[in-house]
Amino acid sequence: MLGGIGLILVGMLVGDIFAVFVLHQNAAKVGESVSAAAHAAMAGDANAVGASFKSVGGFLENRGTKVDTHVHMIAFGYLALMLAILQPWVALRESTRKKVAWTFLIGAWLLPVGVFLIHYVGLAYSPLAAIGWASIFADFGGLLVILATLACLFGIARHFRQSTQPPPEDGLLKDRAVAGRVLMIGGVALVFLGFLHGAYYAGVDLYRHEALDYSLLSEMTASAAAKNAAALESALAGYGRLGGEKAVNIAAHAHAIEFGLLAMLLAFFQPYVSLRDSWKLNWAWVLLLGSLGLPVFVLLELKLGLVAGGMADVGGLLVIIALLAMWIGIVRYTGEIDAPARVADGGKG
Amino acid sequence: MSAARRLLIVGGIALALLGMIYGVWYAVFAEHQELDGIGKSLTASFSAAAQRDSAAAGTALHDYQELKYSYDRHVDAHGHWIGLGMVLVVLGIGLERIGFNERWTALLAAGLVLGSFLFPLGVMLQTFTPGAAPQAVAVVGSALVIASLAGITVGFAVPRTND
Numbered sequence: 460m461l462g463g464i465g466l467i468l469v470g471m472l473v474g475d476i477f478a479v480f481v482l483h484q485n486a487a488k489v490g491e492s493v494s495a496a497a498h499a500a501m502a503g504d505a506n507a508v509g510a511s512f513k514s515v516g517g518f519l520e521n522r523g524t525k526v527d528t529h530v531h532m533i534a535f536g537y538l539a540l541m542l543a544i545l546q547p548w549v550a551l552r553e554s555t556r557k558k559v560a561w562t563f564l565i566g567a568w569l570l571p572v573g574v575f576l577i578h579y580v581g582l583a584y585s586p587l588a589a590i591g592w593a594s595i596f597a598d599f600g601g602l603l604v605i606l607a608t609l610a611c612l613f614g615i616a617r618h619f620r621q622s623t624q625p626p627p628e629d630g631l632l633k634d635r636a637v638a639g640r641v642l643m644i645g646g647v648a649l650v651f652l653g654f655l656h657g658a659y660y661a662g663v664d665l666y667r668h669e670a671l672d673y674s675l676l677s678e679m680t681a682s683a684a685a686k687n688a689a690a691l692e693s694a695l696a697g698y699g700r701l702g703g704e705k706a707v708n709i710a711a712h713a714h715a716i717e718f719g720l721l722a723m724l725l726a727f728f729q730p731y732v733s734l735r736d737s738w739k740l741n742w743a744w745v746l747l748l749g750s751l752g753l754p755v756f757v758l759l760e761l762k763l764g765l766v767a768g769g770m771a772d773v774g775g776l777l778v779i780i781a782l783l784a785m786w787i788g789i790v791r792y793t794g795e796i797d798a799p800a801r802v803a804d805g806g807k808g
Numbered sequence: 809m810s811a812a813r814r815l816l817i818v819g820g821i822a823l824a825l826l827g828m829i830y831g832v833w834y835a836v837f838a839e840h841q842e843l844d845g846i847g848k849s850l851t852a853s854f855s856a857a858a859q860r861d862s863a864a865a866g867t868a869l870h871d872y873q874e875l876k877y878s879y880d881r882h883v884d885a886h887g888h889w890i891g892l893g894m895v896l897v898v899l900g901i902g903l904e905r906i907g908f909n910e911r912w913t914a915l916l917a918a919g920l921v922l923g924s925f926l927f928p929l930g931v932m933l934q935t936f937t938p939g940a941a942p943q944a945v946a947v948v949g950s951a952l953v954i955a956s957l958a959g960i961t962v963g964f965a966v967p968r969t970n971d
Binding site for chain 1: 814817818822824828829835836847850851855856858859865866869872873876877880890891895897898901902905946947950953958960961965
């Protein structure tokens, strides 16, 4: 559980650091390089075209590996928390479960660290033509996570086969407090809204965007070949707008679902939050408000510009503040829920 | 443990595993090659435009379009299988809080698991045969996911009789 929370926290932190110091600057550089390539094509300079696209490749690799690092850390963190909740159903020996947990955590750290290093290590000393050592280690990390998850699945299947074993009792799962209910309902609703938006985007915009991507690039090459500067600038501006449209839609879809999952997971941990019930409920509503506000205002960024961007940031800040408040509540927890179980165990726990 | 809870938890972990295995296969055997191809075809297209060769520019852009189409769908299938797998596991853990009877809960769980498998499968199949059939699989899958999720959201809001 600690490893999972650690992965989520580090993943969010590196996401913020990357966003502030790398991603936005990188997006601007990609746009500039594509524009430079188009202008080089118009000037008939094929070498400059090659150089510009080499830069684009470098910027995209830099951006892509950092986004992957951020996303995989958070996703593995969620998976670790879920597997932690499922442990009572995993019918494996204690020592085996510990080994499986360590295997999972080693893999869950190795993959994002390996992905992060891809841009810096490249193909140095690699035995393969297209895949470097950082990729090999990242893939190995992924393999460890798969094996550990497979072991958990095997343990759960084994639990079902052992029909004589009584079902595990877990106080966290039986909690019916209002804050937990609000987080659970709000979380599922956020996941539902995220999916609804994703389906709408796939049905209405995805194919149009793909066609537009191709037609704008065709327009760029055609206008460059015809030395038509006005048409070239228009196509470049359209390409920039298209990139923005795609980015806000994907970000809104992903964040709604991700925050929904987070709210659902936090619903299970509410008994451990040592705060007054009224404050637990307040923080649950703050988290949900921020979780809804961020994707909604991200979507509105194209229409309202910086105002919506600022509101989306406020949404993200609300989520962080609510999370921090719940985290402080968990730090204040002194073990009153676990005490009866320890007494029943004869104080071995 | 109820059958619906078992289905969601086992199905969710299985889907997450499927997504990961597919992701590892894709990263090793296809991703690097596709990304390399996308970059090369774009460069070739603009270089051809610099040499005033519109036909070559068009051909290279067509290659770019095909590679980009395939790349986006591979990544989407990988991400959605894992993401949906995690949603299934969390819902499975919290399923006892749903206010519907066992039959309705099992029906919603079955719809969600089936949709979560079919939707990314349809997306992935589009890389092999672009056309109406794989798109229909993806649409049916996503419709099942949305309908089941809507039902489960209502189910969590309905108070259980023993609460």
